Amino acid sequence: MTLDIQNVTKNFPGPRQGFFGRGEGFTALDNVSLSIRKGASFGLVGESGSGKTTLTRCILRLETLSAGNVLFDGVDIHKLTPLEMRRLRSRLQIVFQDPYASLDPRMTIHDIVAEPLVIHGDVVNLNARQRTERVLELLLQVGLRPEHLFRYPHEFSGGQRQRIGIARALAVGPEFLILDEPTSALDVSVQADVLNLLHRLQEELDLTYFFISHDLGVIRYICDDVAVIYRGKLVEQGPVAEIFDHPKSDYTRMLLDAMPDPDPDRSPFRRKAAV
Numbered sequence: 001m002t003l004d005i006q007n008v009t010k011n012f013p014g015p016r017q018g019f020f021g022r023g024e025g026f027t028a029l030d031n032v033s034l035s036i037r038k039g040a041s042f043g044l045v046g047e048s049g050s051g052k053t054t055l056t057r058c059i060l061r062l063e064t065l066s067a068g069n070v071l072f073d074g075v076d077i078h079k080l081t082p083l084e085m086r087r088l089r090s091r092l093q094i095v096f097q098d099p100y101a102s103l104d105p106r107m108t109i110h111d112i113v114a115e116p117l118v119i120h121g122d123v124v125n126l127n128a129r130q131r132t133e134r135v136l137e138l139l140l141q142v143g144l145r146p147e148h149l150f151r152y153p154h155e156f157s158g159g160q161r162q163r164i165g166i167a168r169a170l171a172v173g174p175e176f177l178i179l180d181e182p183t184s185a186l187d188v189s190v191q192a193d194v195l196n197l198l199h200r201l202q203e204e205l206d207l208t209y210f211f212i213s214h215d216l217g218v219i220r221y222i223c224d225d226v227a228v229i230y231r232g233k234l235v236e237q238g239p240v241a242e243i244f245d246h247p248k249s250d251y252t253r254m255l256l257d258a259m260p261d262p263d264p265d266r267s268p269f270r271r272k273a274a275v
């Protein structure tokens with residue numbers, strides 16, 4: 001499975017002005033191209049408002065494109081029928097930034113994690129008992145416990161909630177995960193635990209990650225390749241080590257300079273091998 005983003009541009013129309021016409025529009029993505037190969041962990045880094053979430057919404061077809069293509073295994077996502085799109089969505093899941101807002105407070109953990117199994121019942125054909133078994137398996141996989149099954153989101157910490165979000169994203173056995181700032185709402189100590197979990201899951205389940213963050217330390221810890229986005233444009237991309245050691249653009253250099261220089265022996269973000 002490969003994801004190819006080819007020359008994607010996204011313009012948002014400006015506000016309505018009178019009966020005719022609109023104010024000036026806004027270009028959130030400007031001719032963005034990148035390619036994520038199977039098994040990779042591809043990072044996207046950029047400051048707030050640079051277009052990161054808009055790009056994930058374009059990949060998931062939650063936005064129409066103004067120009068360009070998004071190809072999944074060579075197939076143009078924006079040309080799929082609704083049924084084909086739903087099938088594809090079982091292979092392509094997302095973990096959201098805010099584990100407080102993304103879990104329905106009225107649903108038990110069981111129902112939250114089982115929901116995608118119901119939605120994609122034509123792909124993963126499980127009866128109610130098998131679904132519960134699958135949910136239990138997923139909870140253990142993300143470091144939660146069987147007794148958590150019938151509790152509600154408010155009974156969990158931020159880190160635990162993000163584990164629930166991850167379990168939900170993994171439920172239907174996707175190949176590809178989009179992680180949109182999955183740890184930035186969490187305390188630093190909890191962040192490291194969730195990053196470790198994501199790193200372990202990627203290896204265990206042979207997942208491909210598109211990992212979005214404004215934090216270069218997190219990207220360095222998790223990713224093999226990285227693209228740097230600034231005001232909707234990619235300013236550079238390449239292997240993480242290369243971009244970190246030999247940044248080509250002033251913007252990347254500025255991001256690197258702004259990064260705290262953590263004690264290498266203590267930082268959880270230092271190197272994959274260190275944890």
Ligand SMILES: Nc1ncnc2c1ncn2[C@@H]1O[C@H](COP(=O)(O)OP(=O)(O)OP(=O)(O)O)[C@@H](O)[C@H]1O
Pocket residue numbers: 012013026028046047048049050051052053054055214
């Ligand atoms: N539906 C919309 N209509 C108009 N403008 C939008 C819309 N959605 C996003 N934008 C604008 O597009 C730009 C990029 O937004 P986006 O949410 O992609 O940024 P981001 O990089 O994810 O930021 P953050 O790090 O804060 O999450 C912003 O200036 C935003 O205001």
Ligand SMILES: [Mg+2]
Pocket residue numbers: 052053054180
């Ligand atoms: Mg965002």
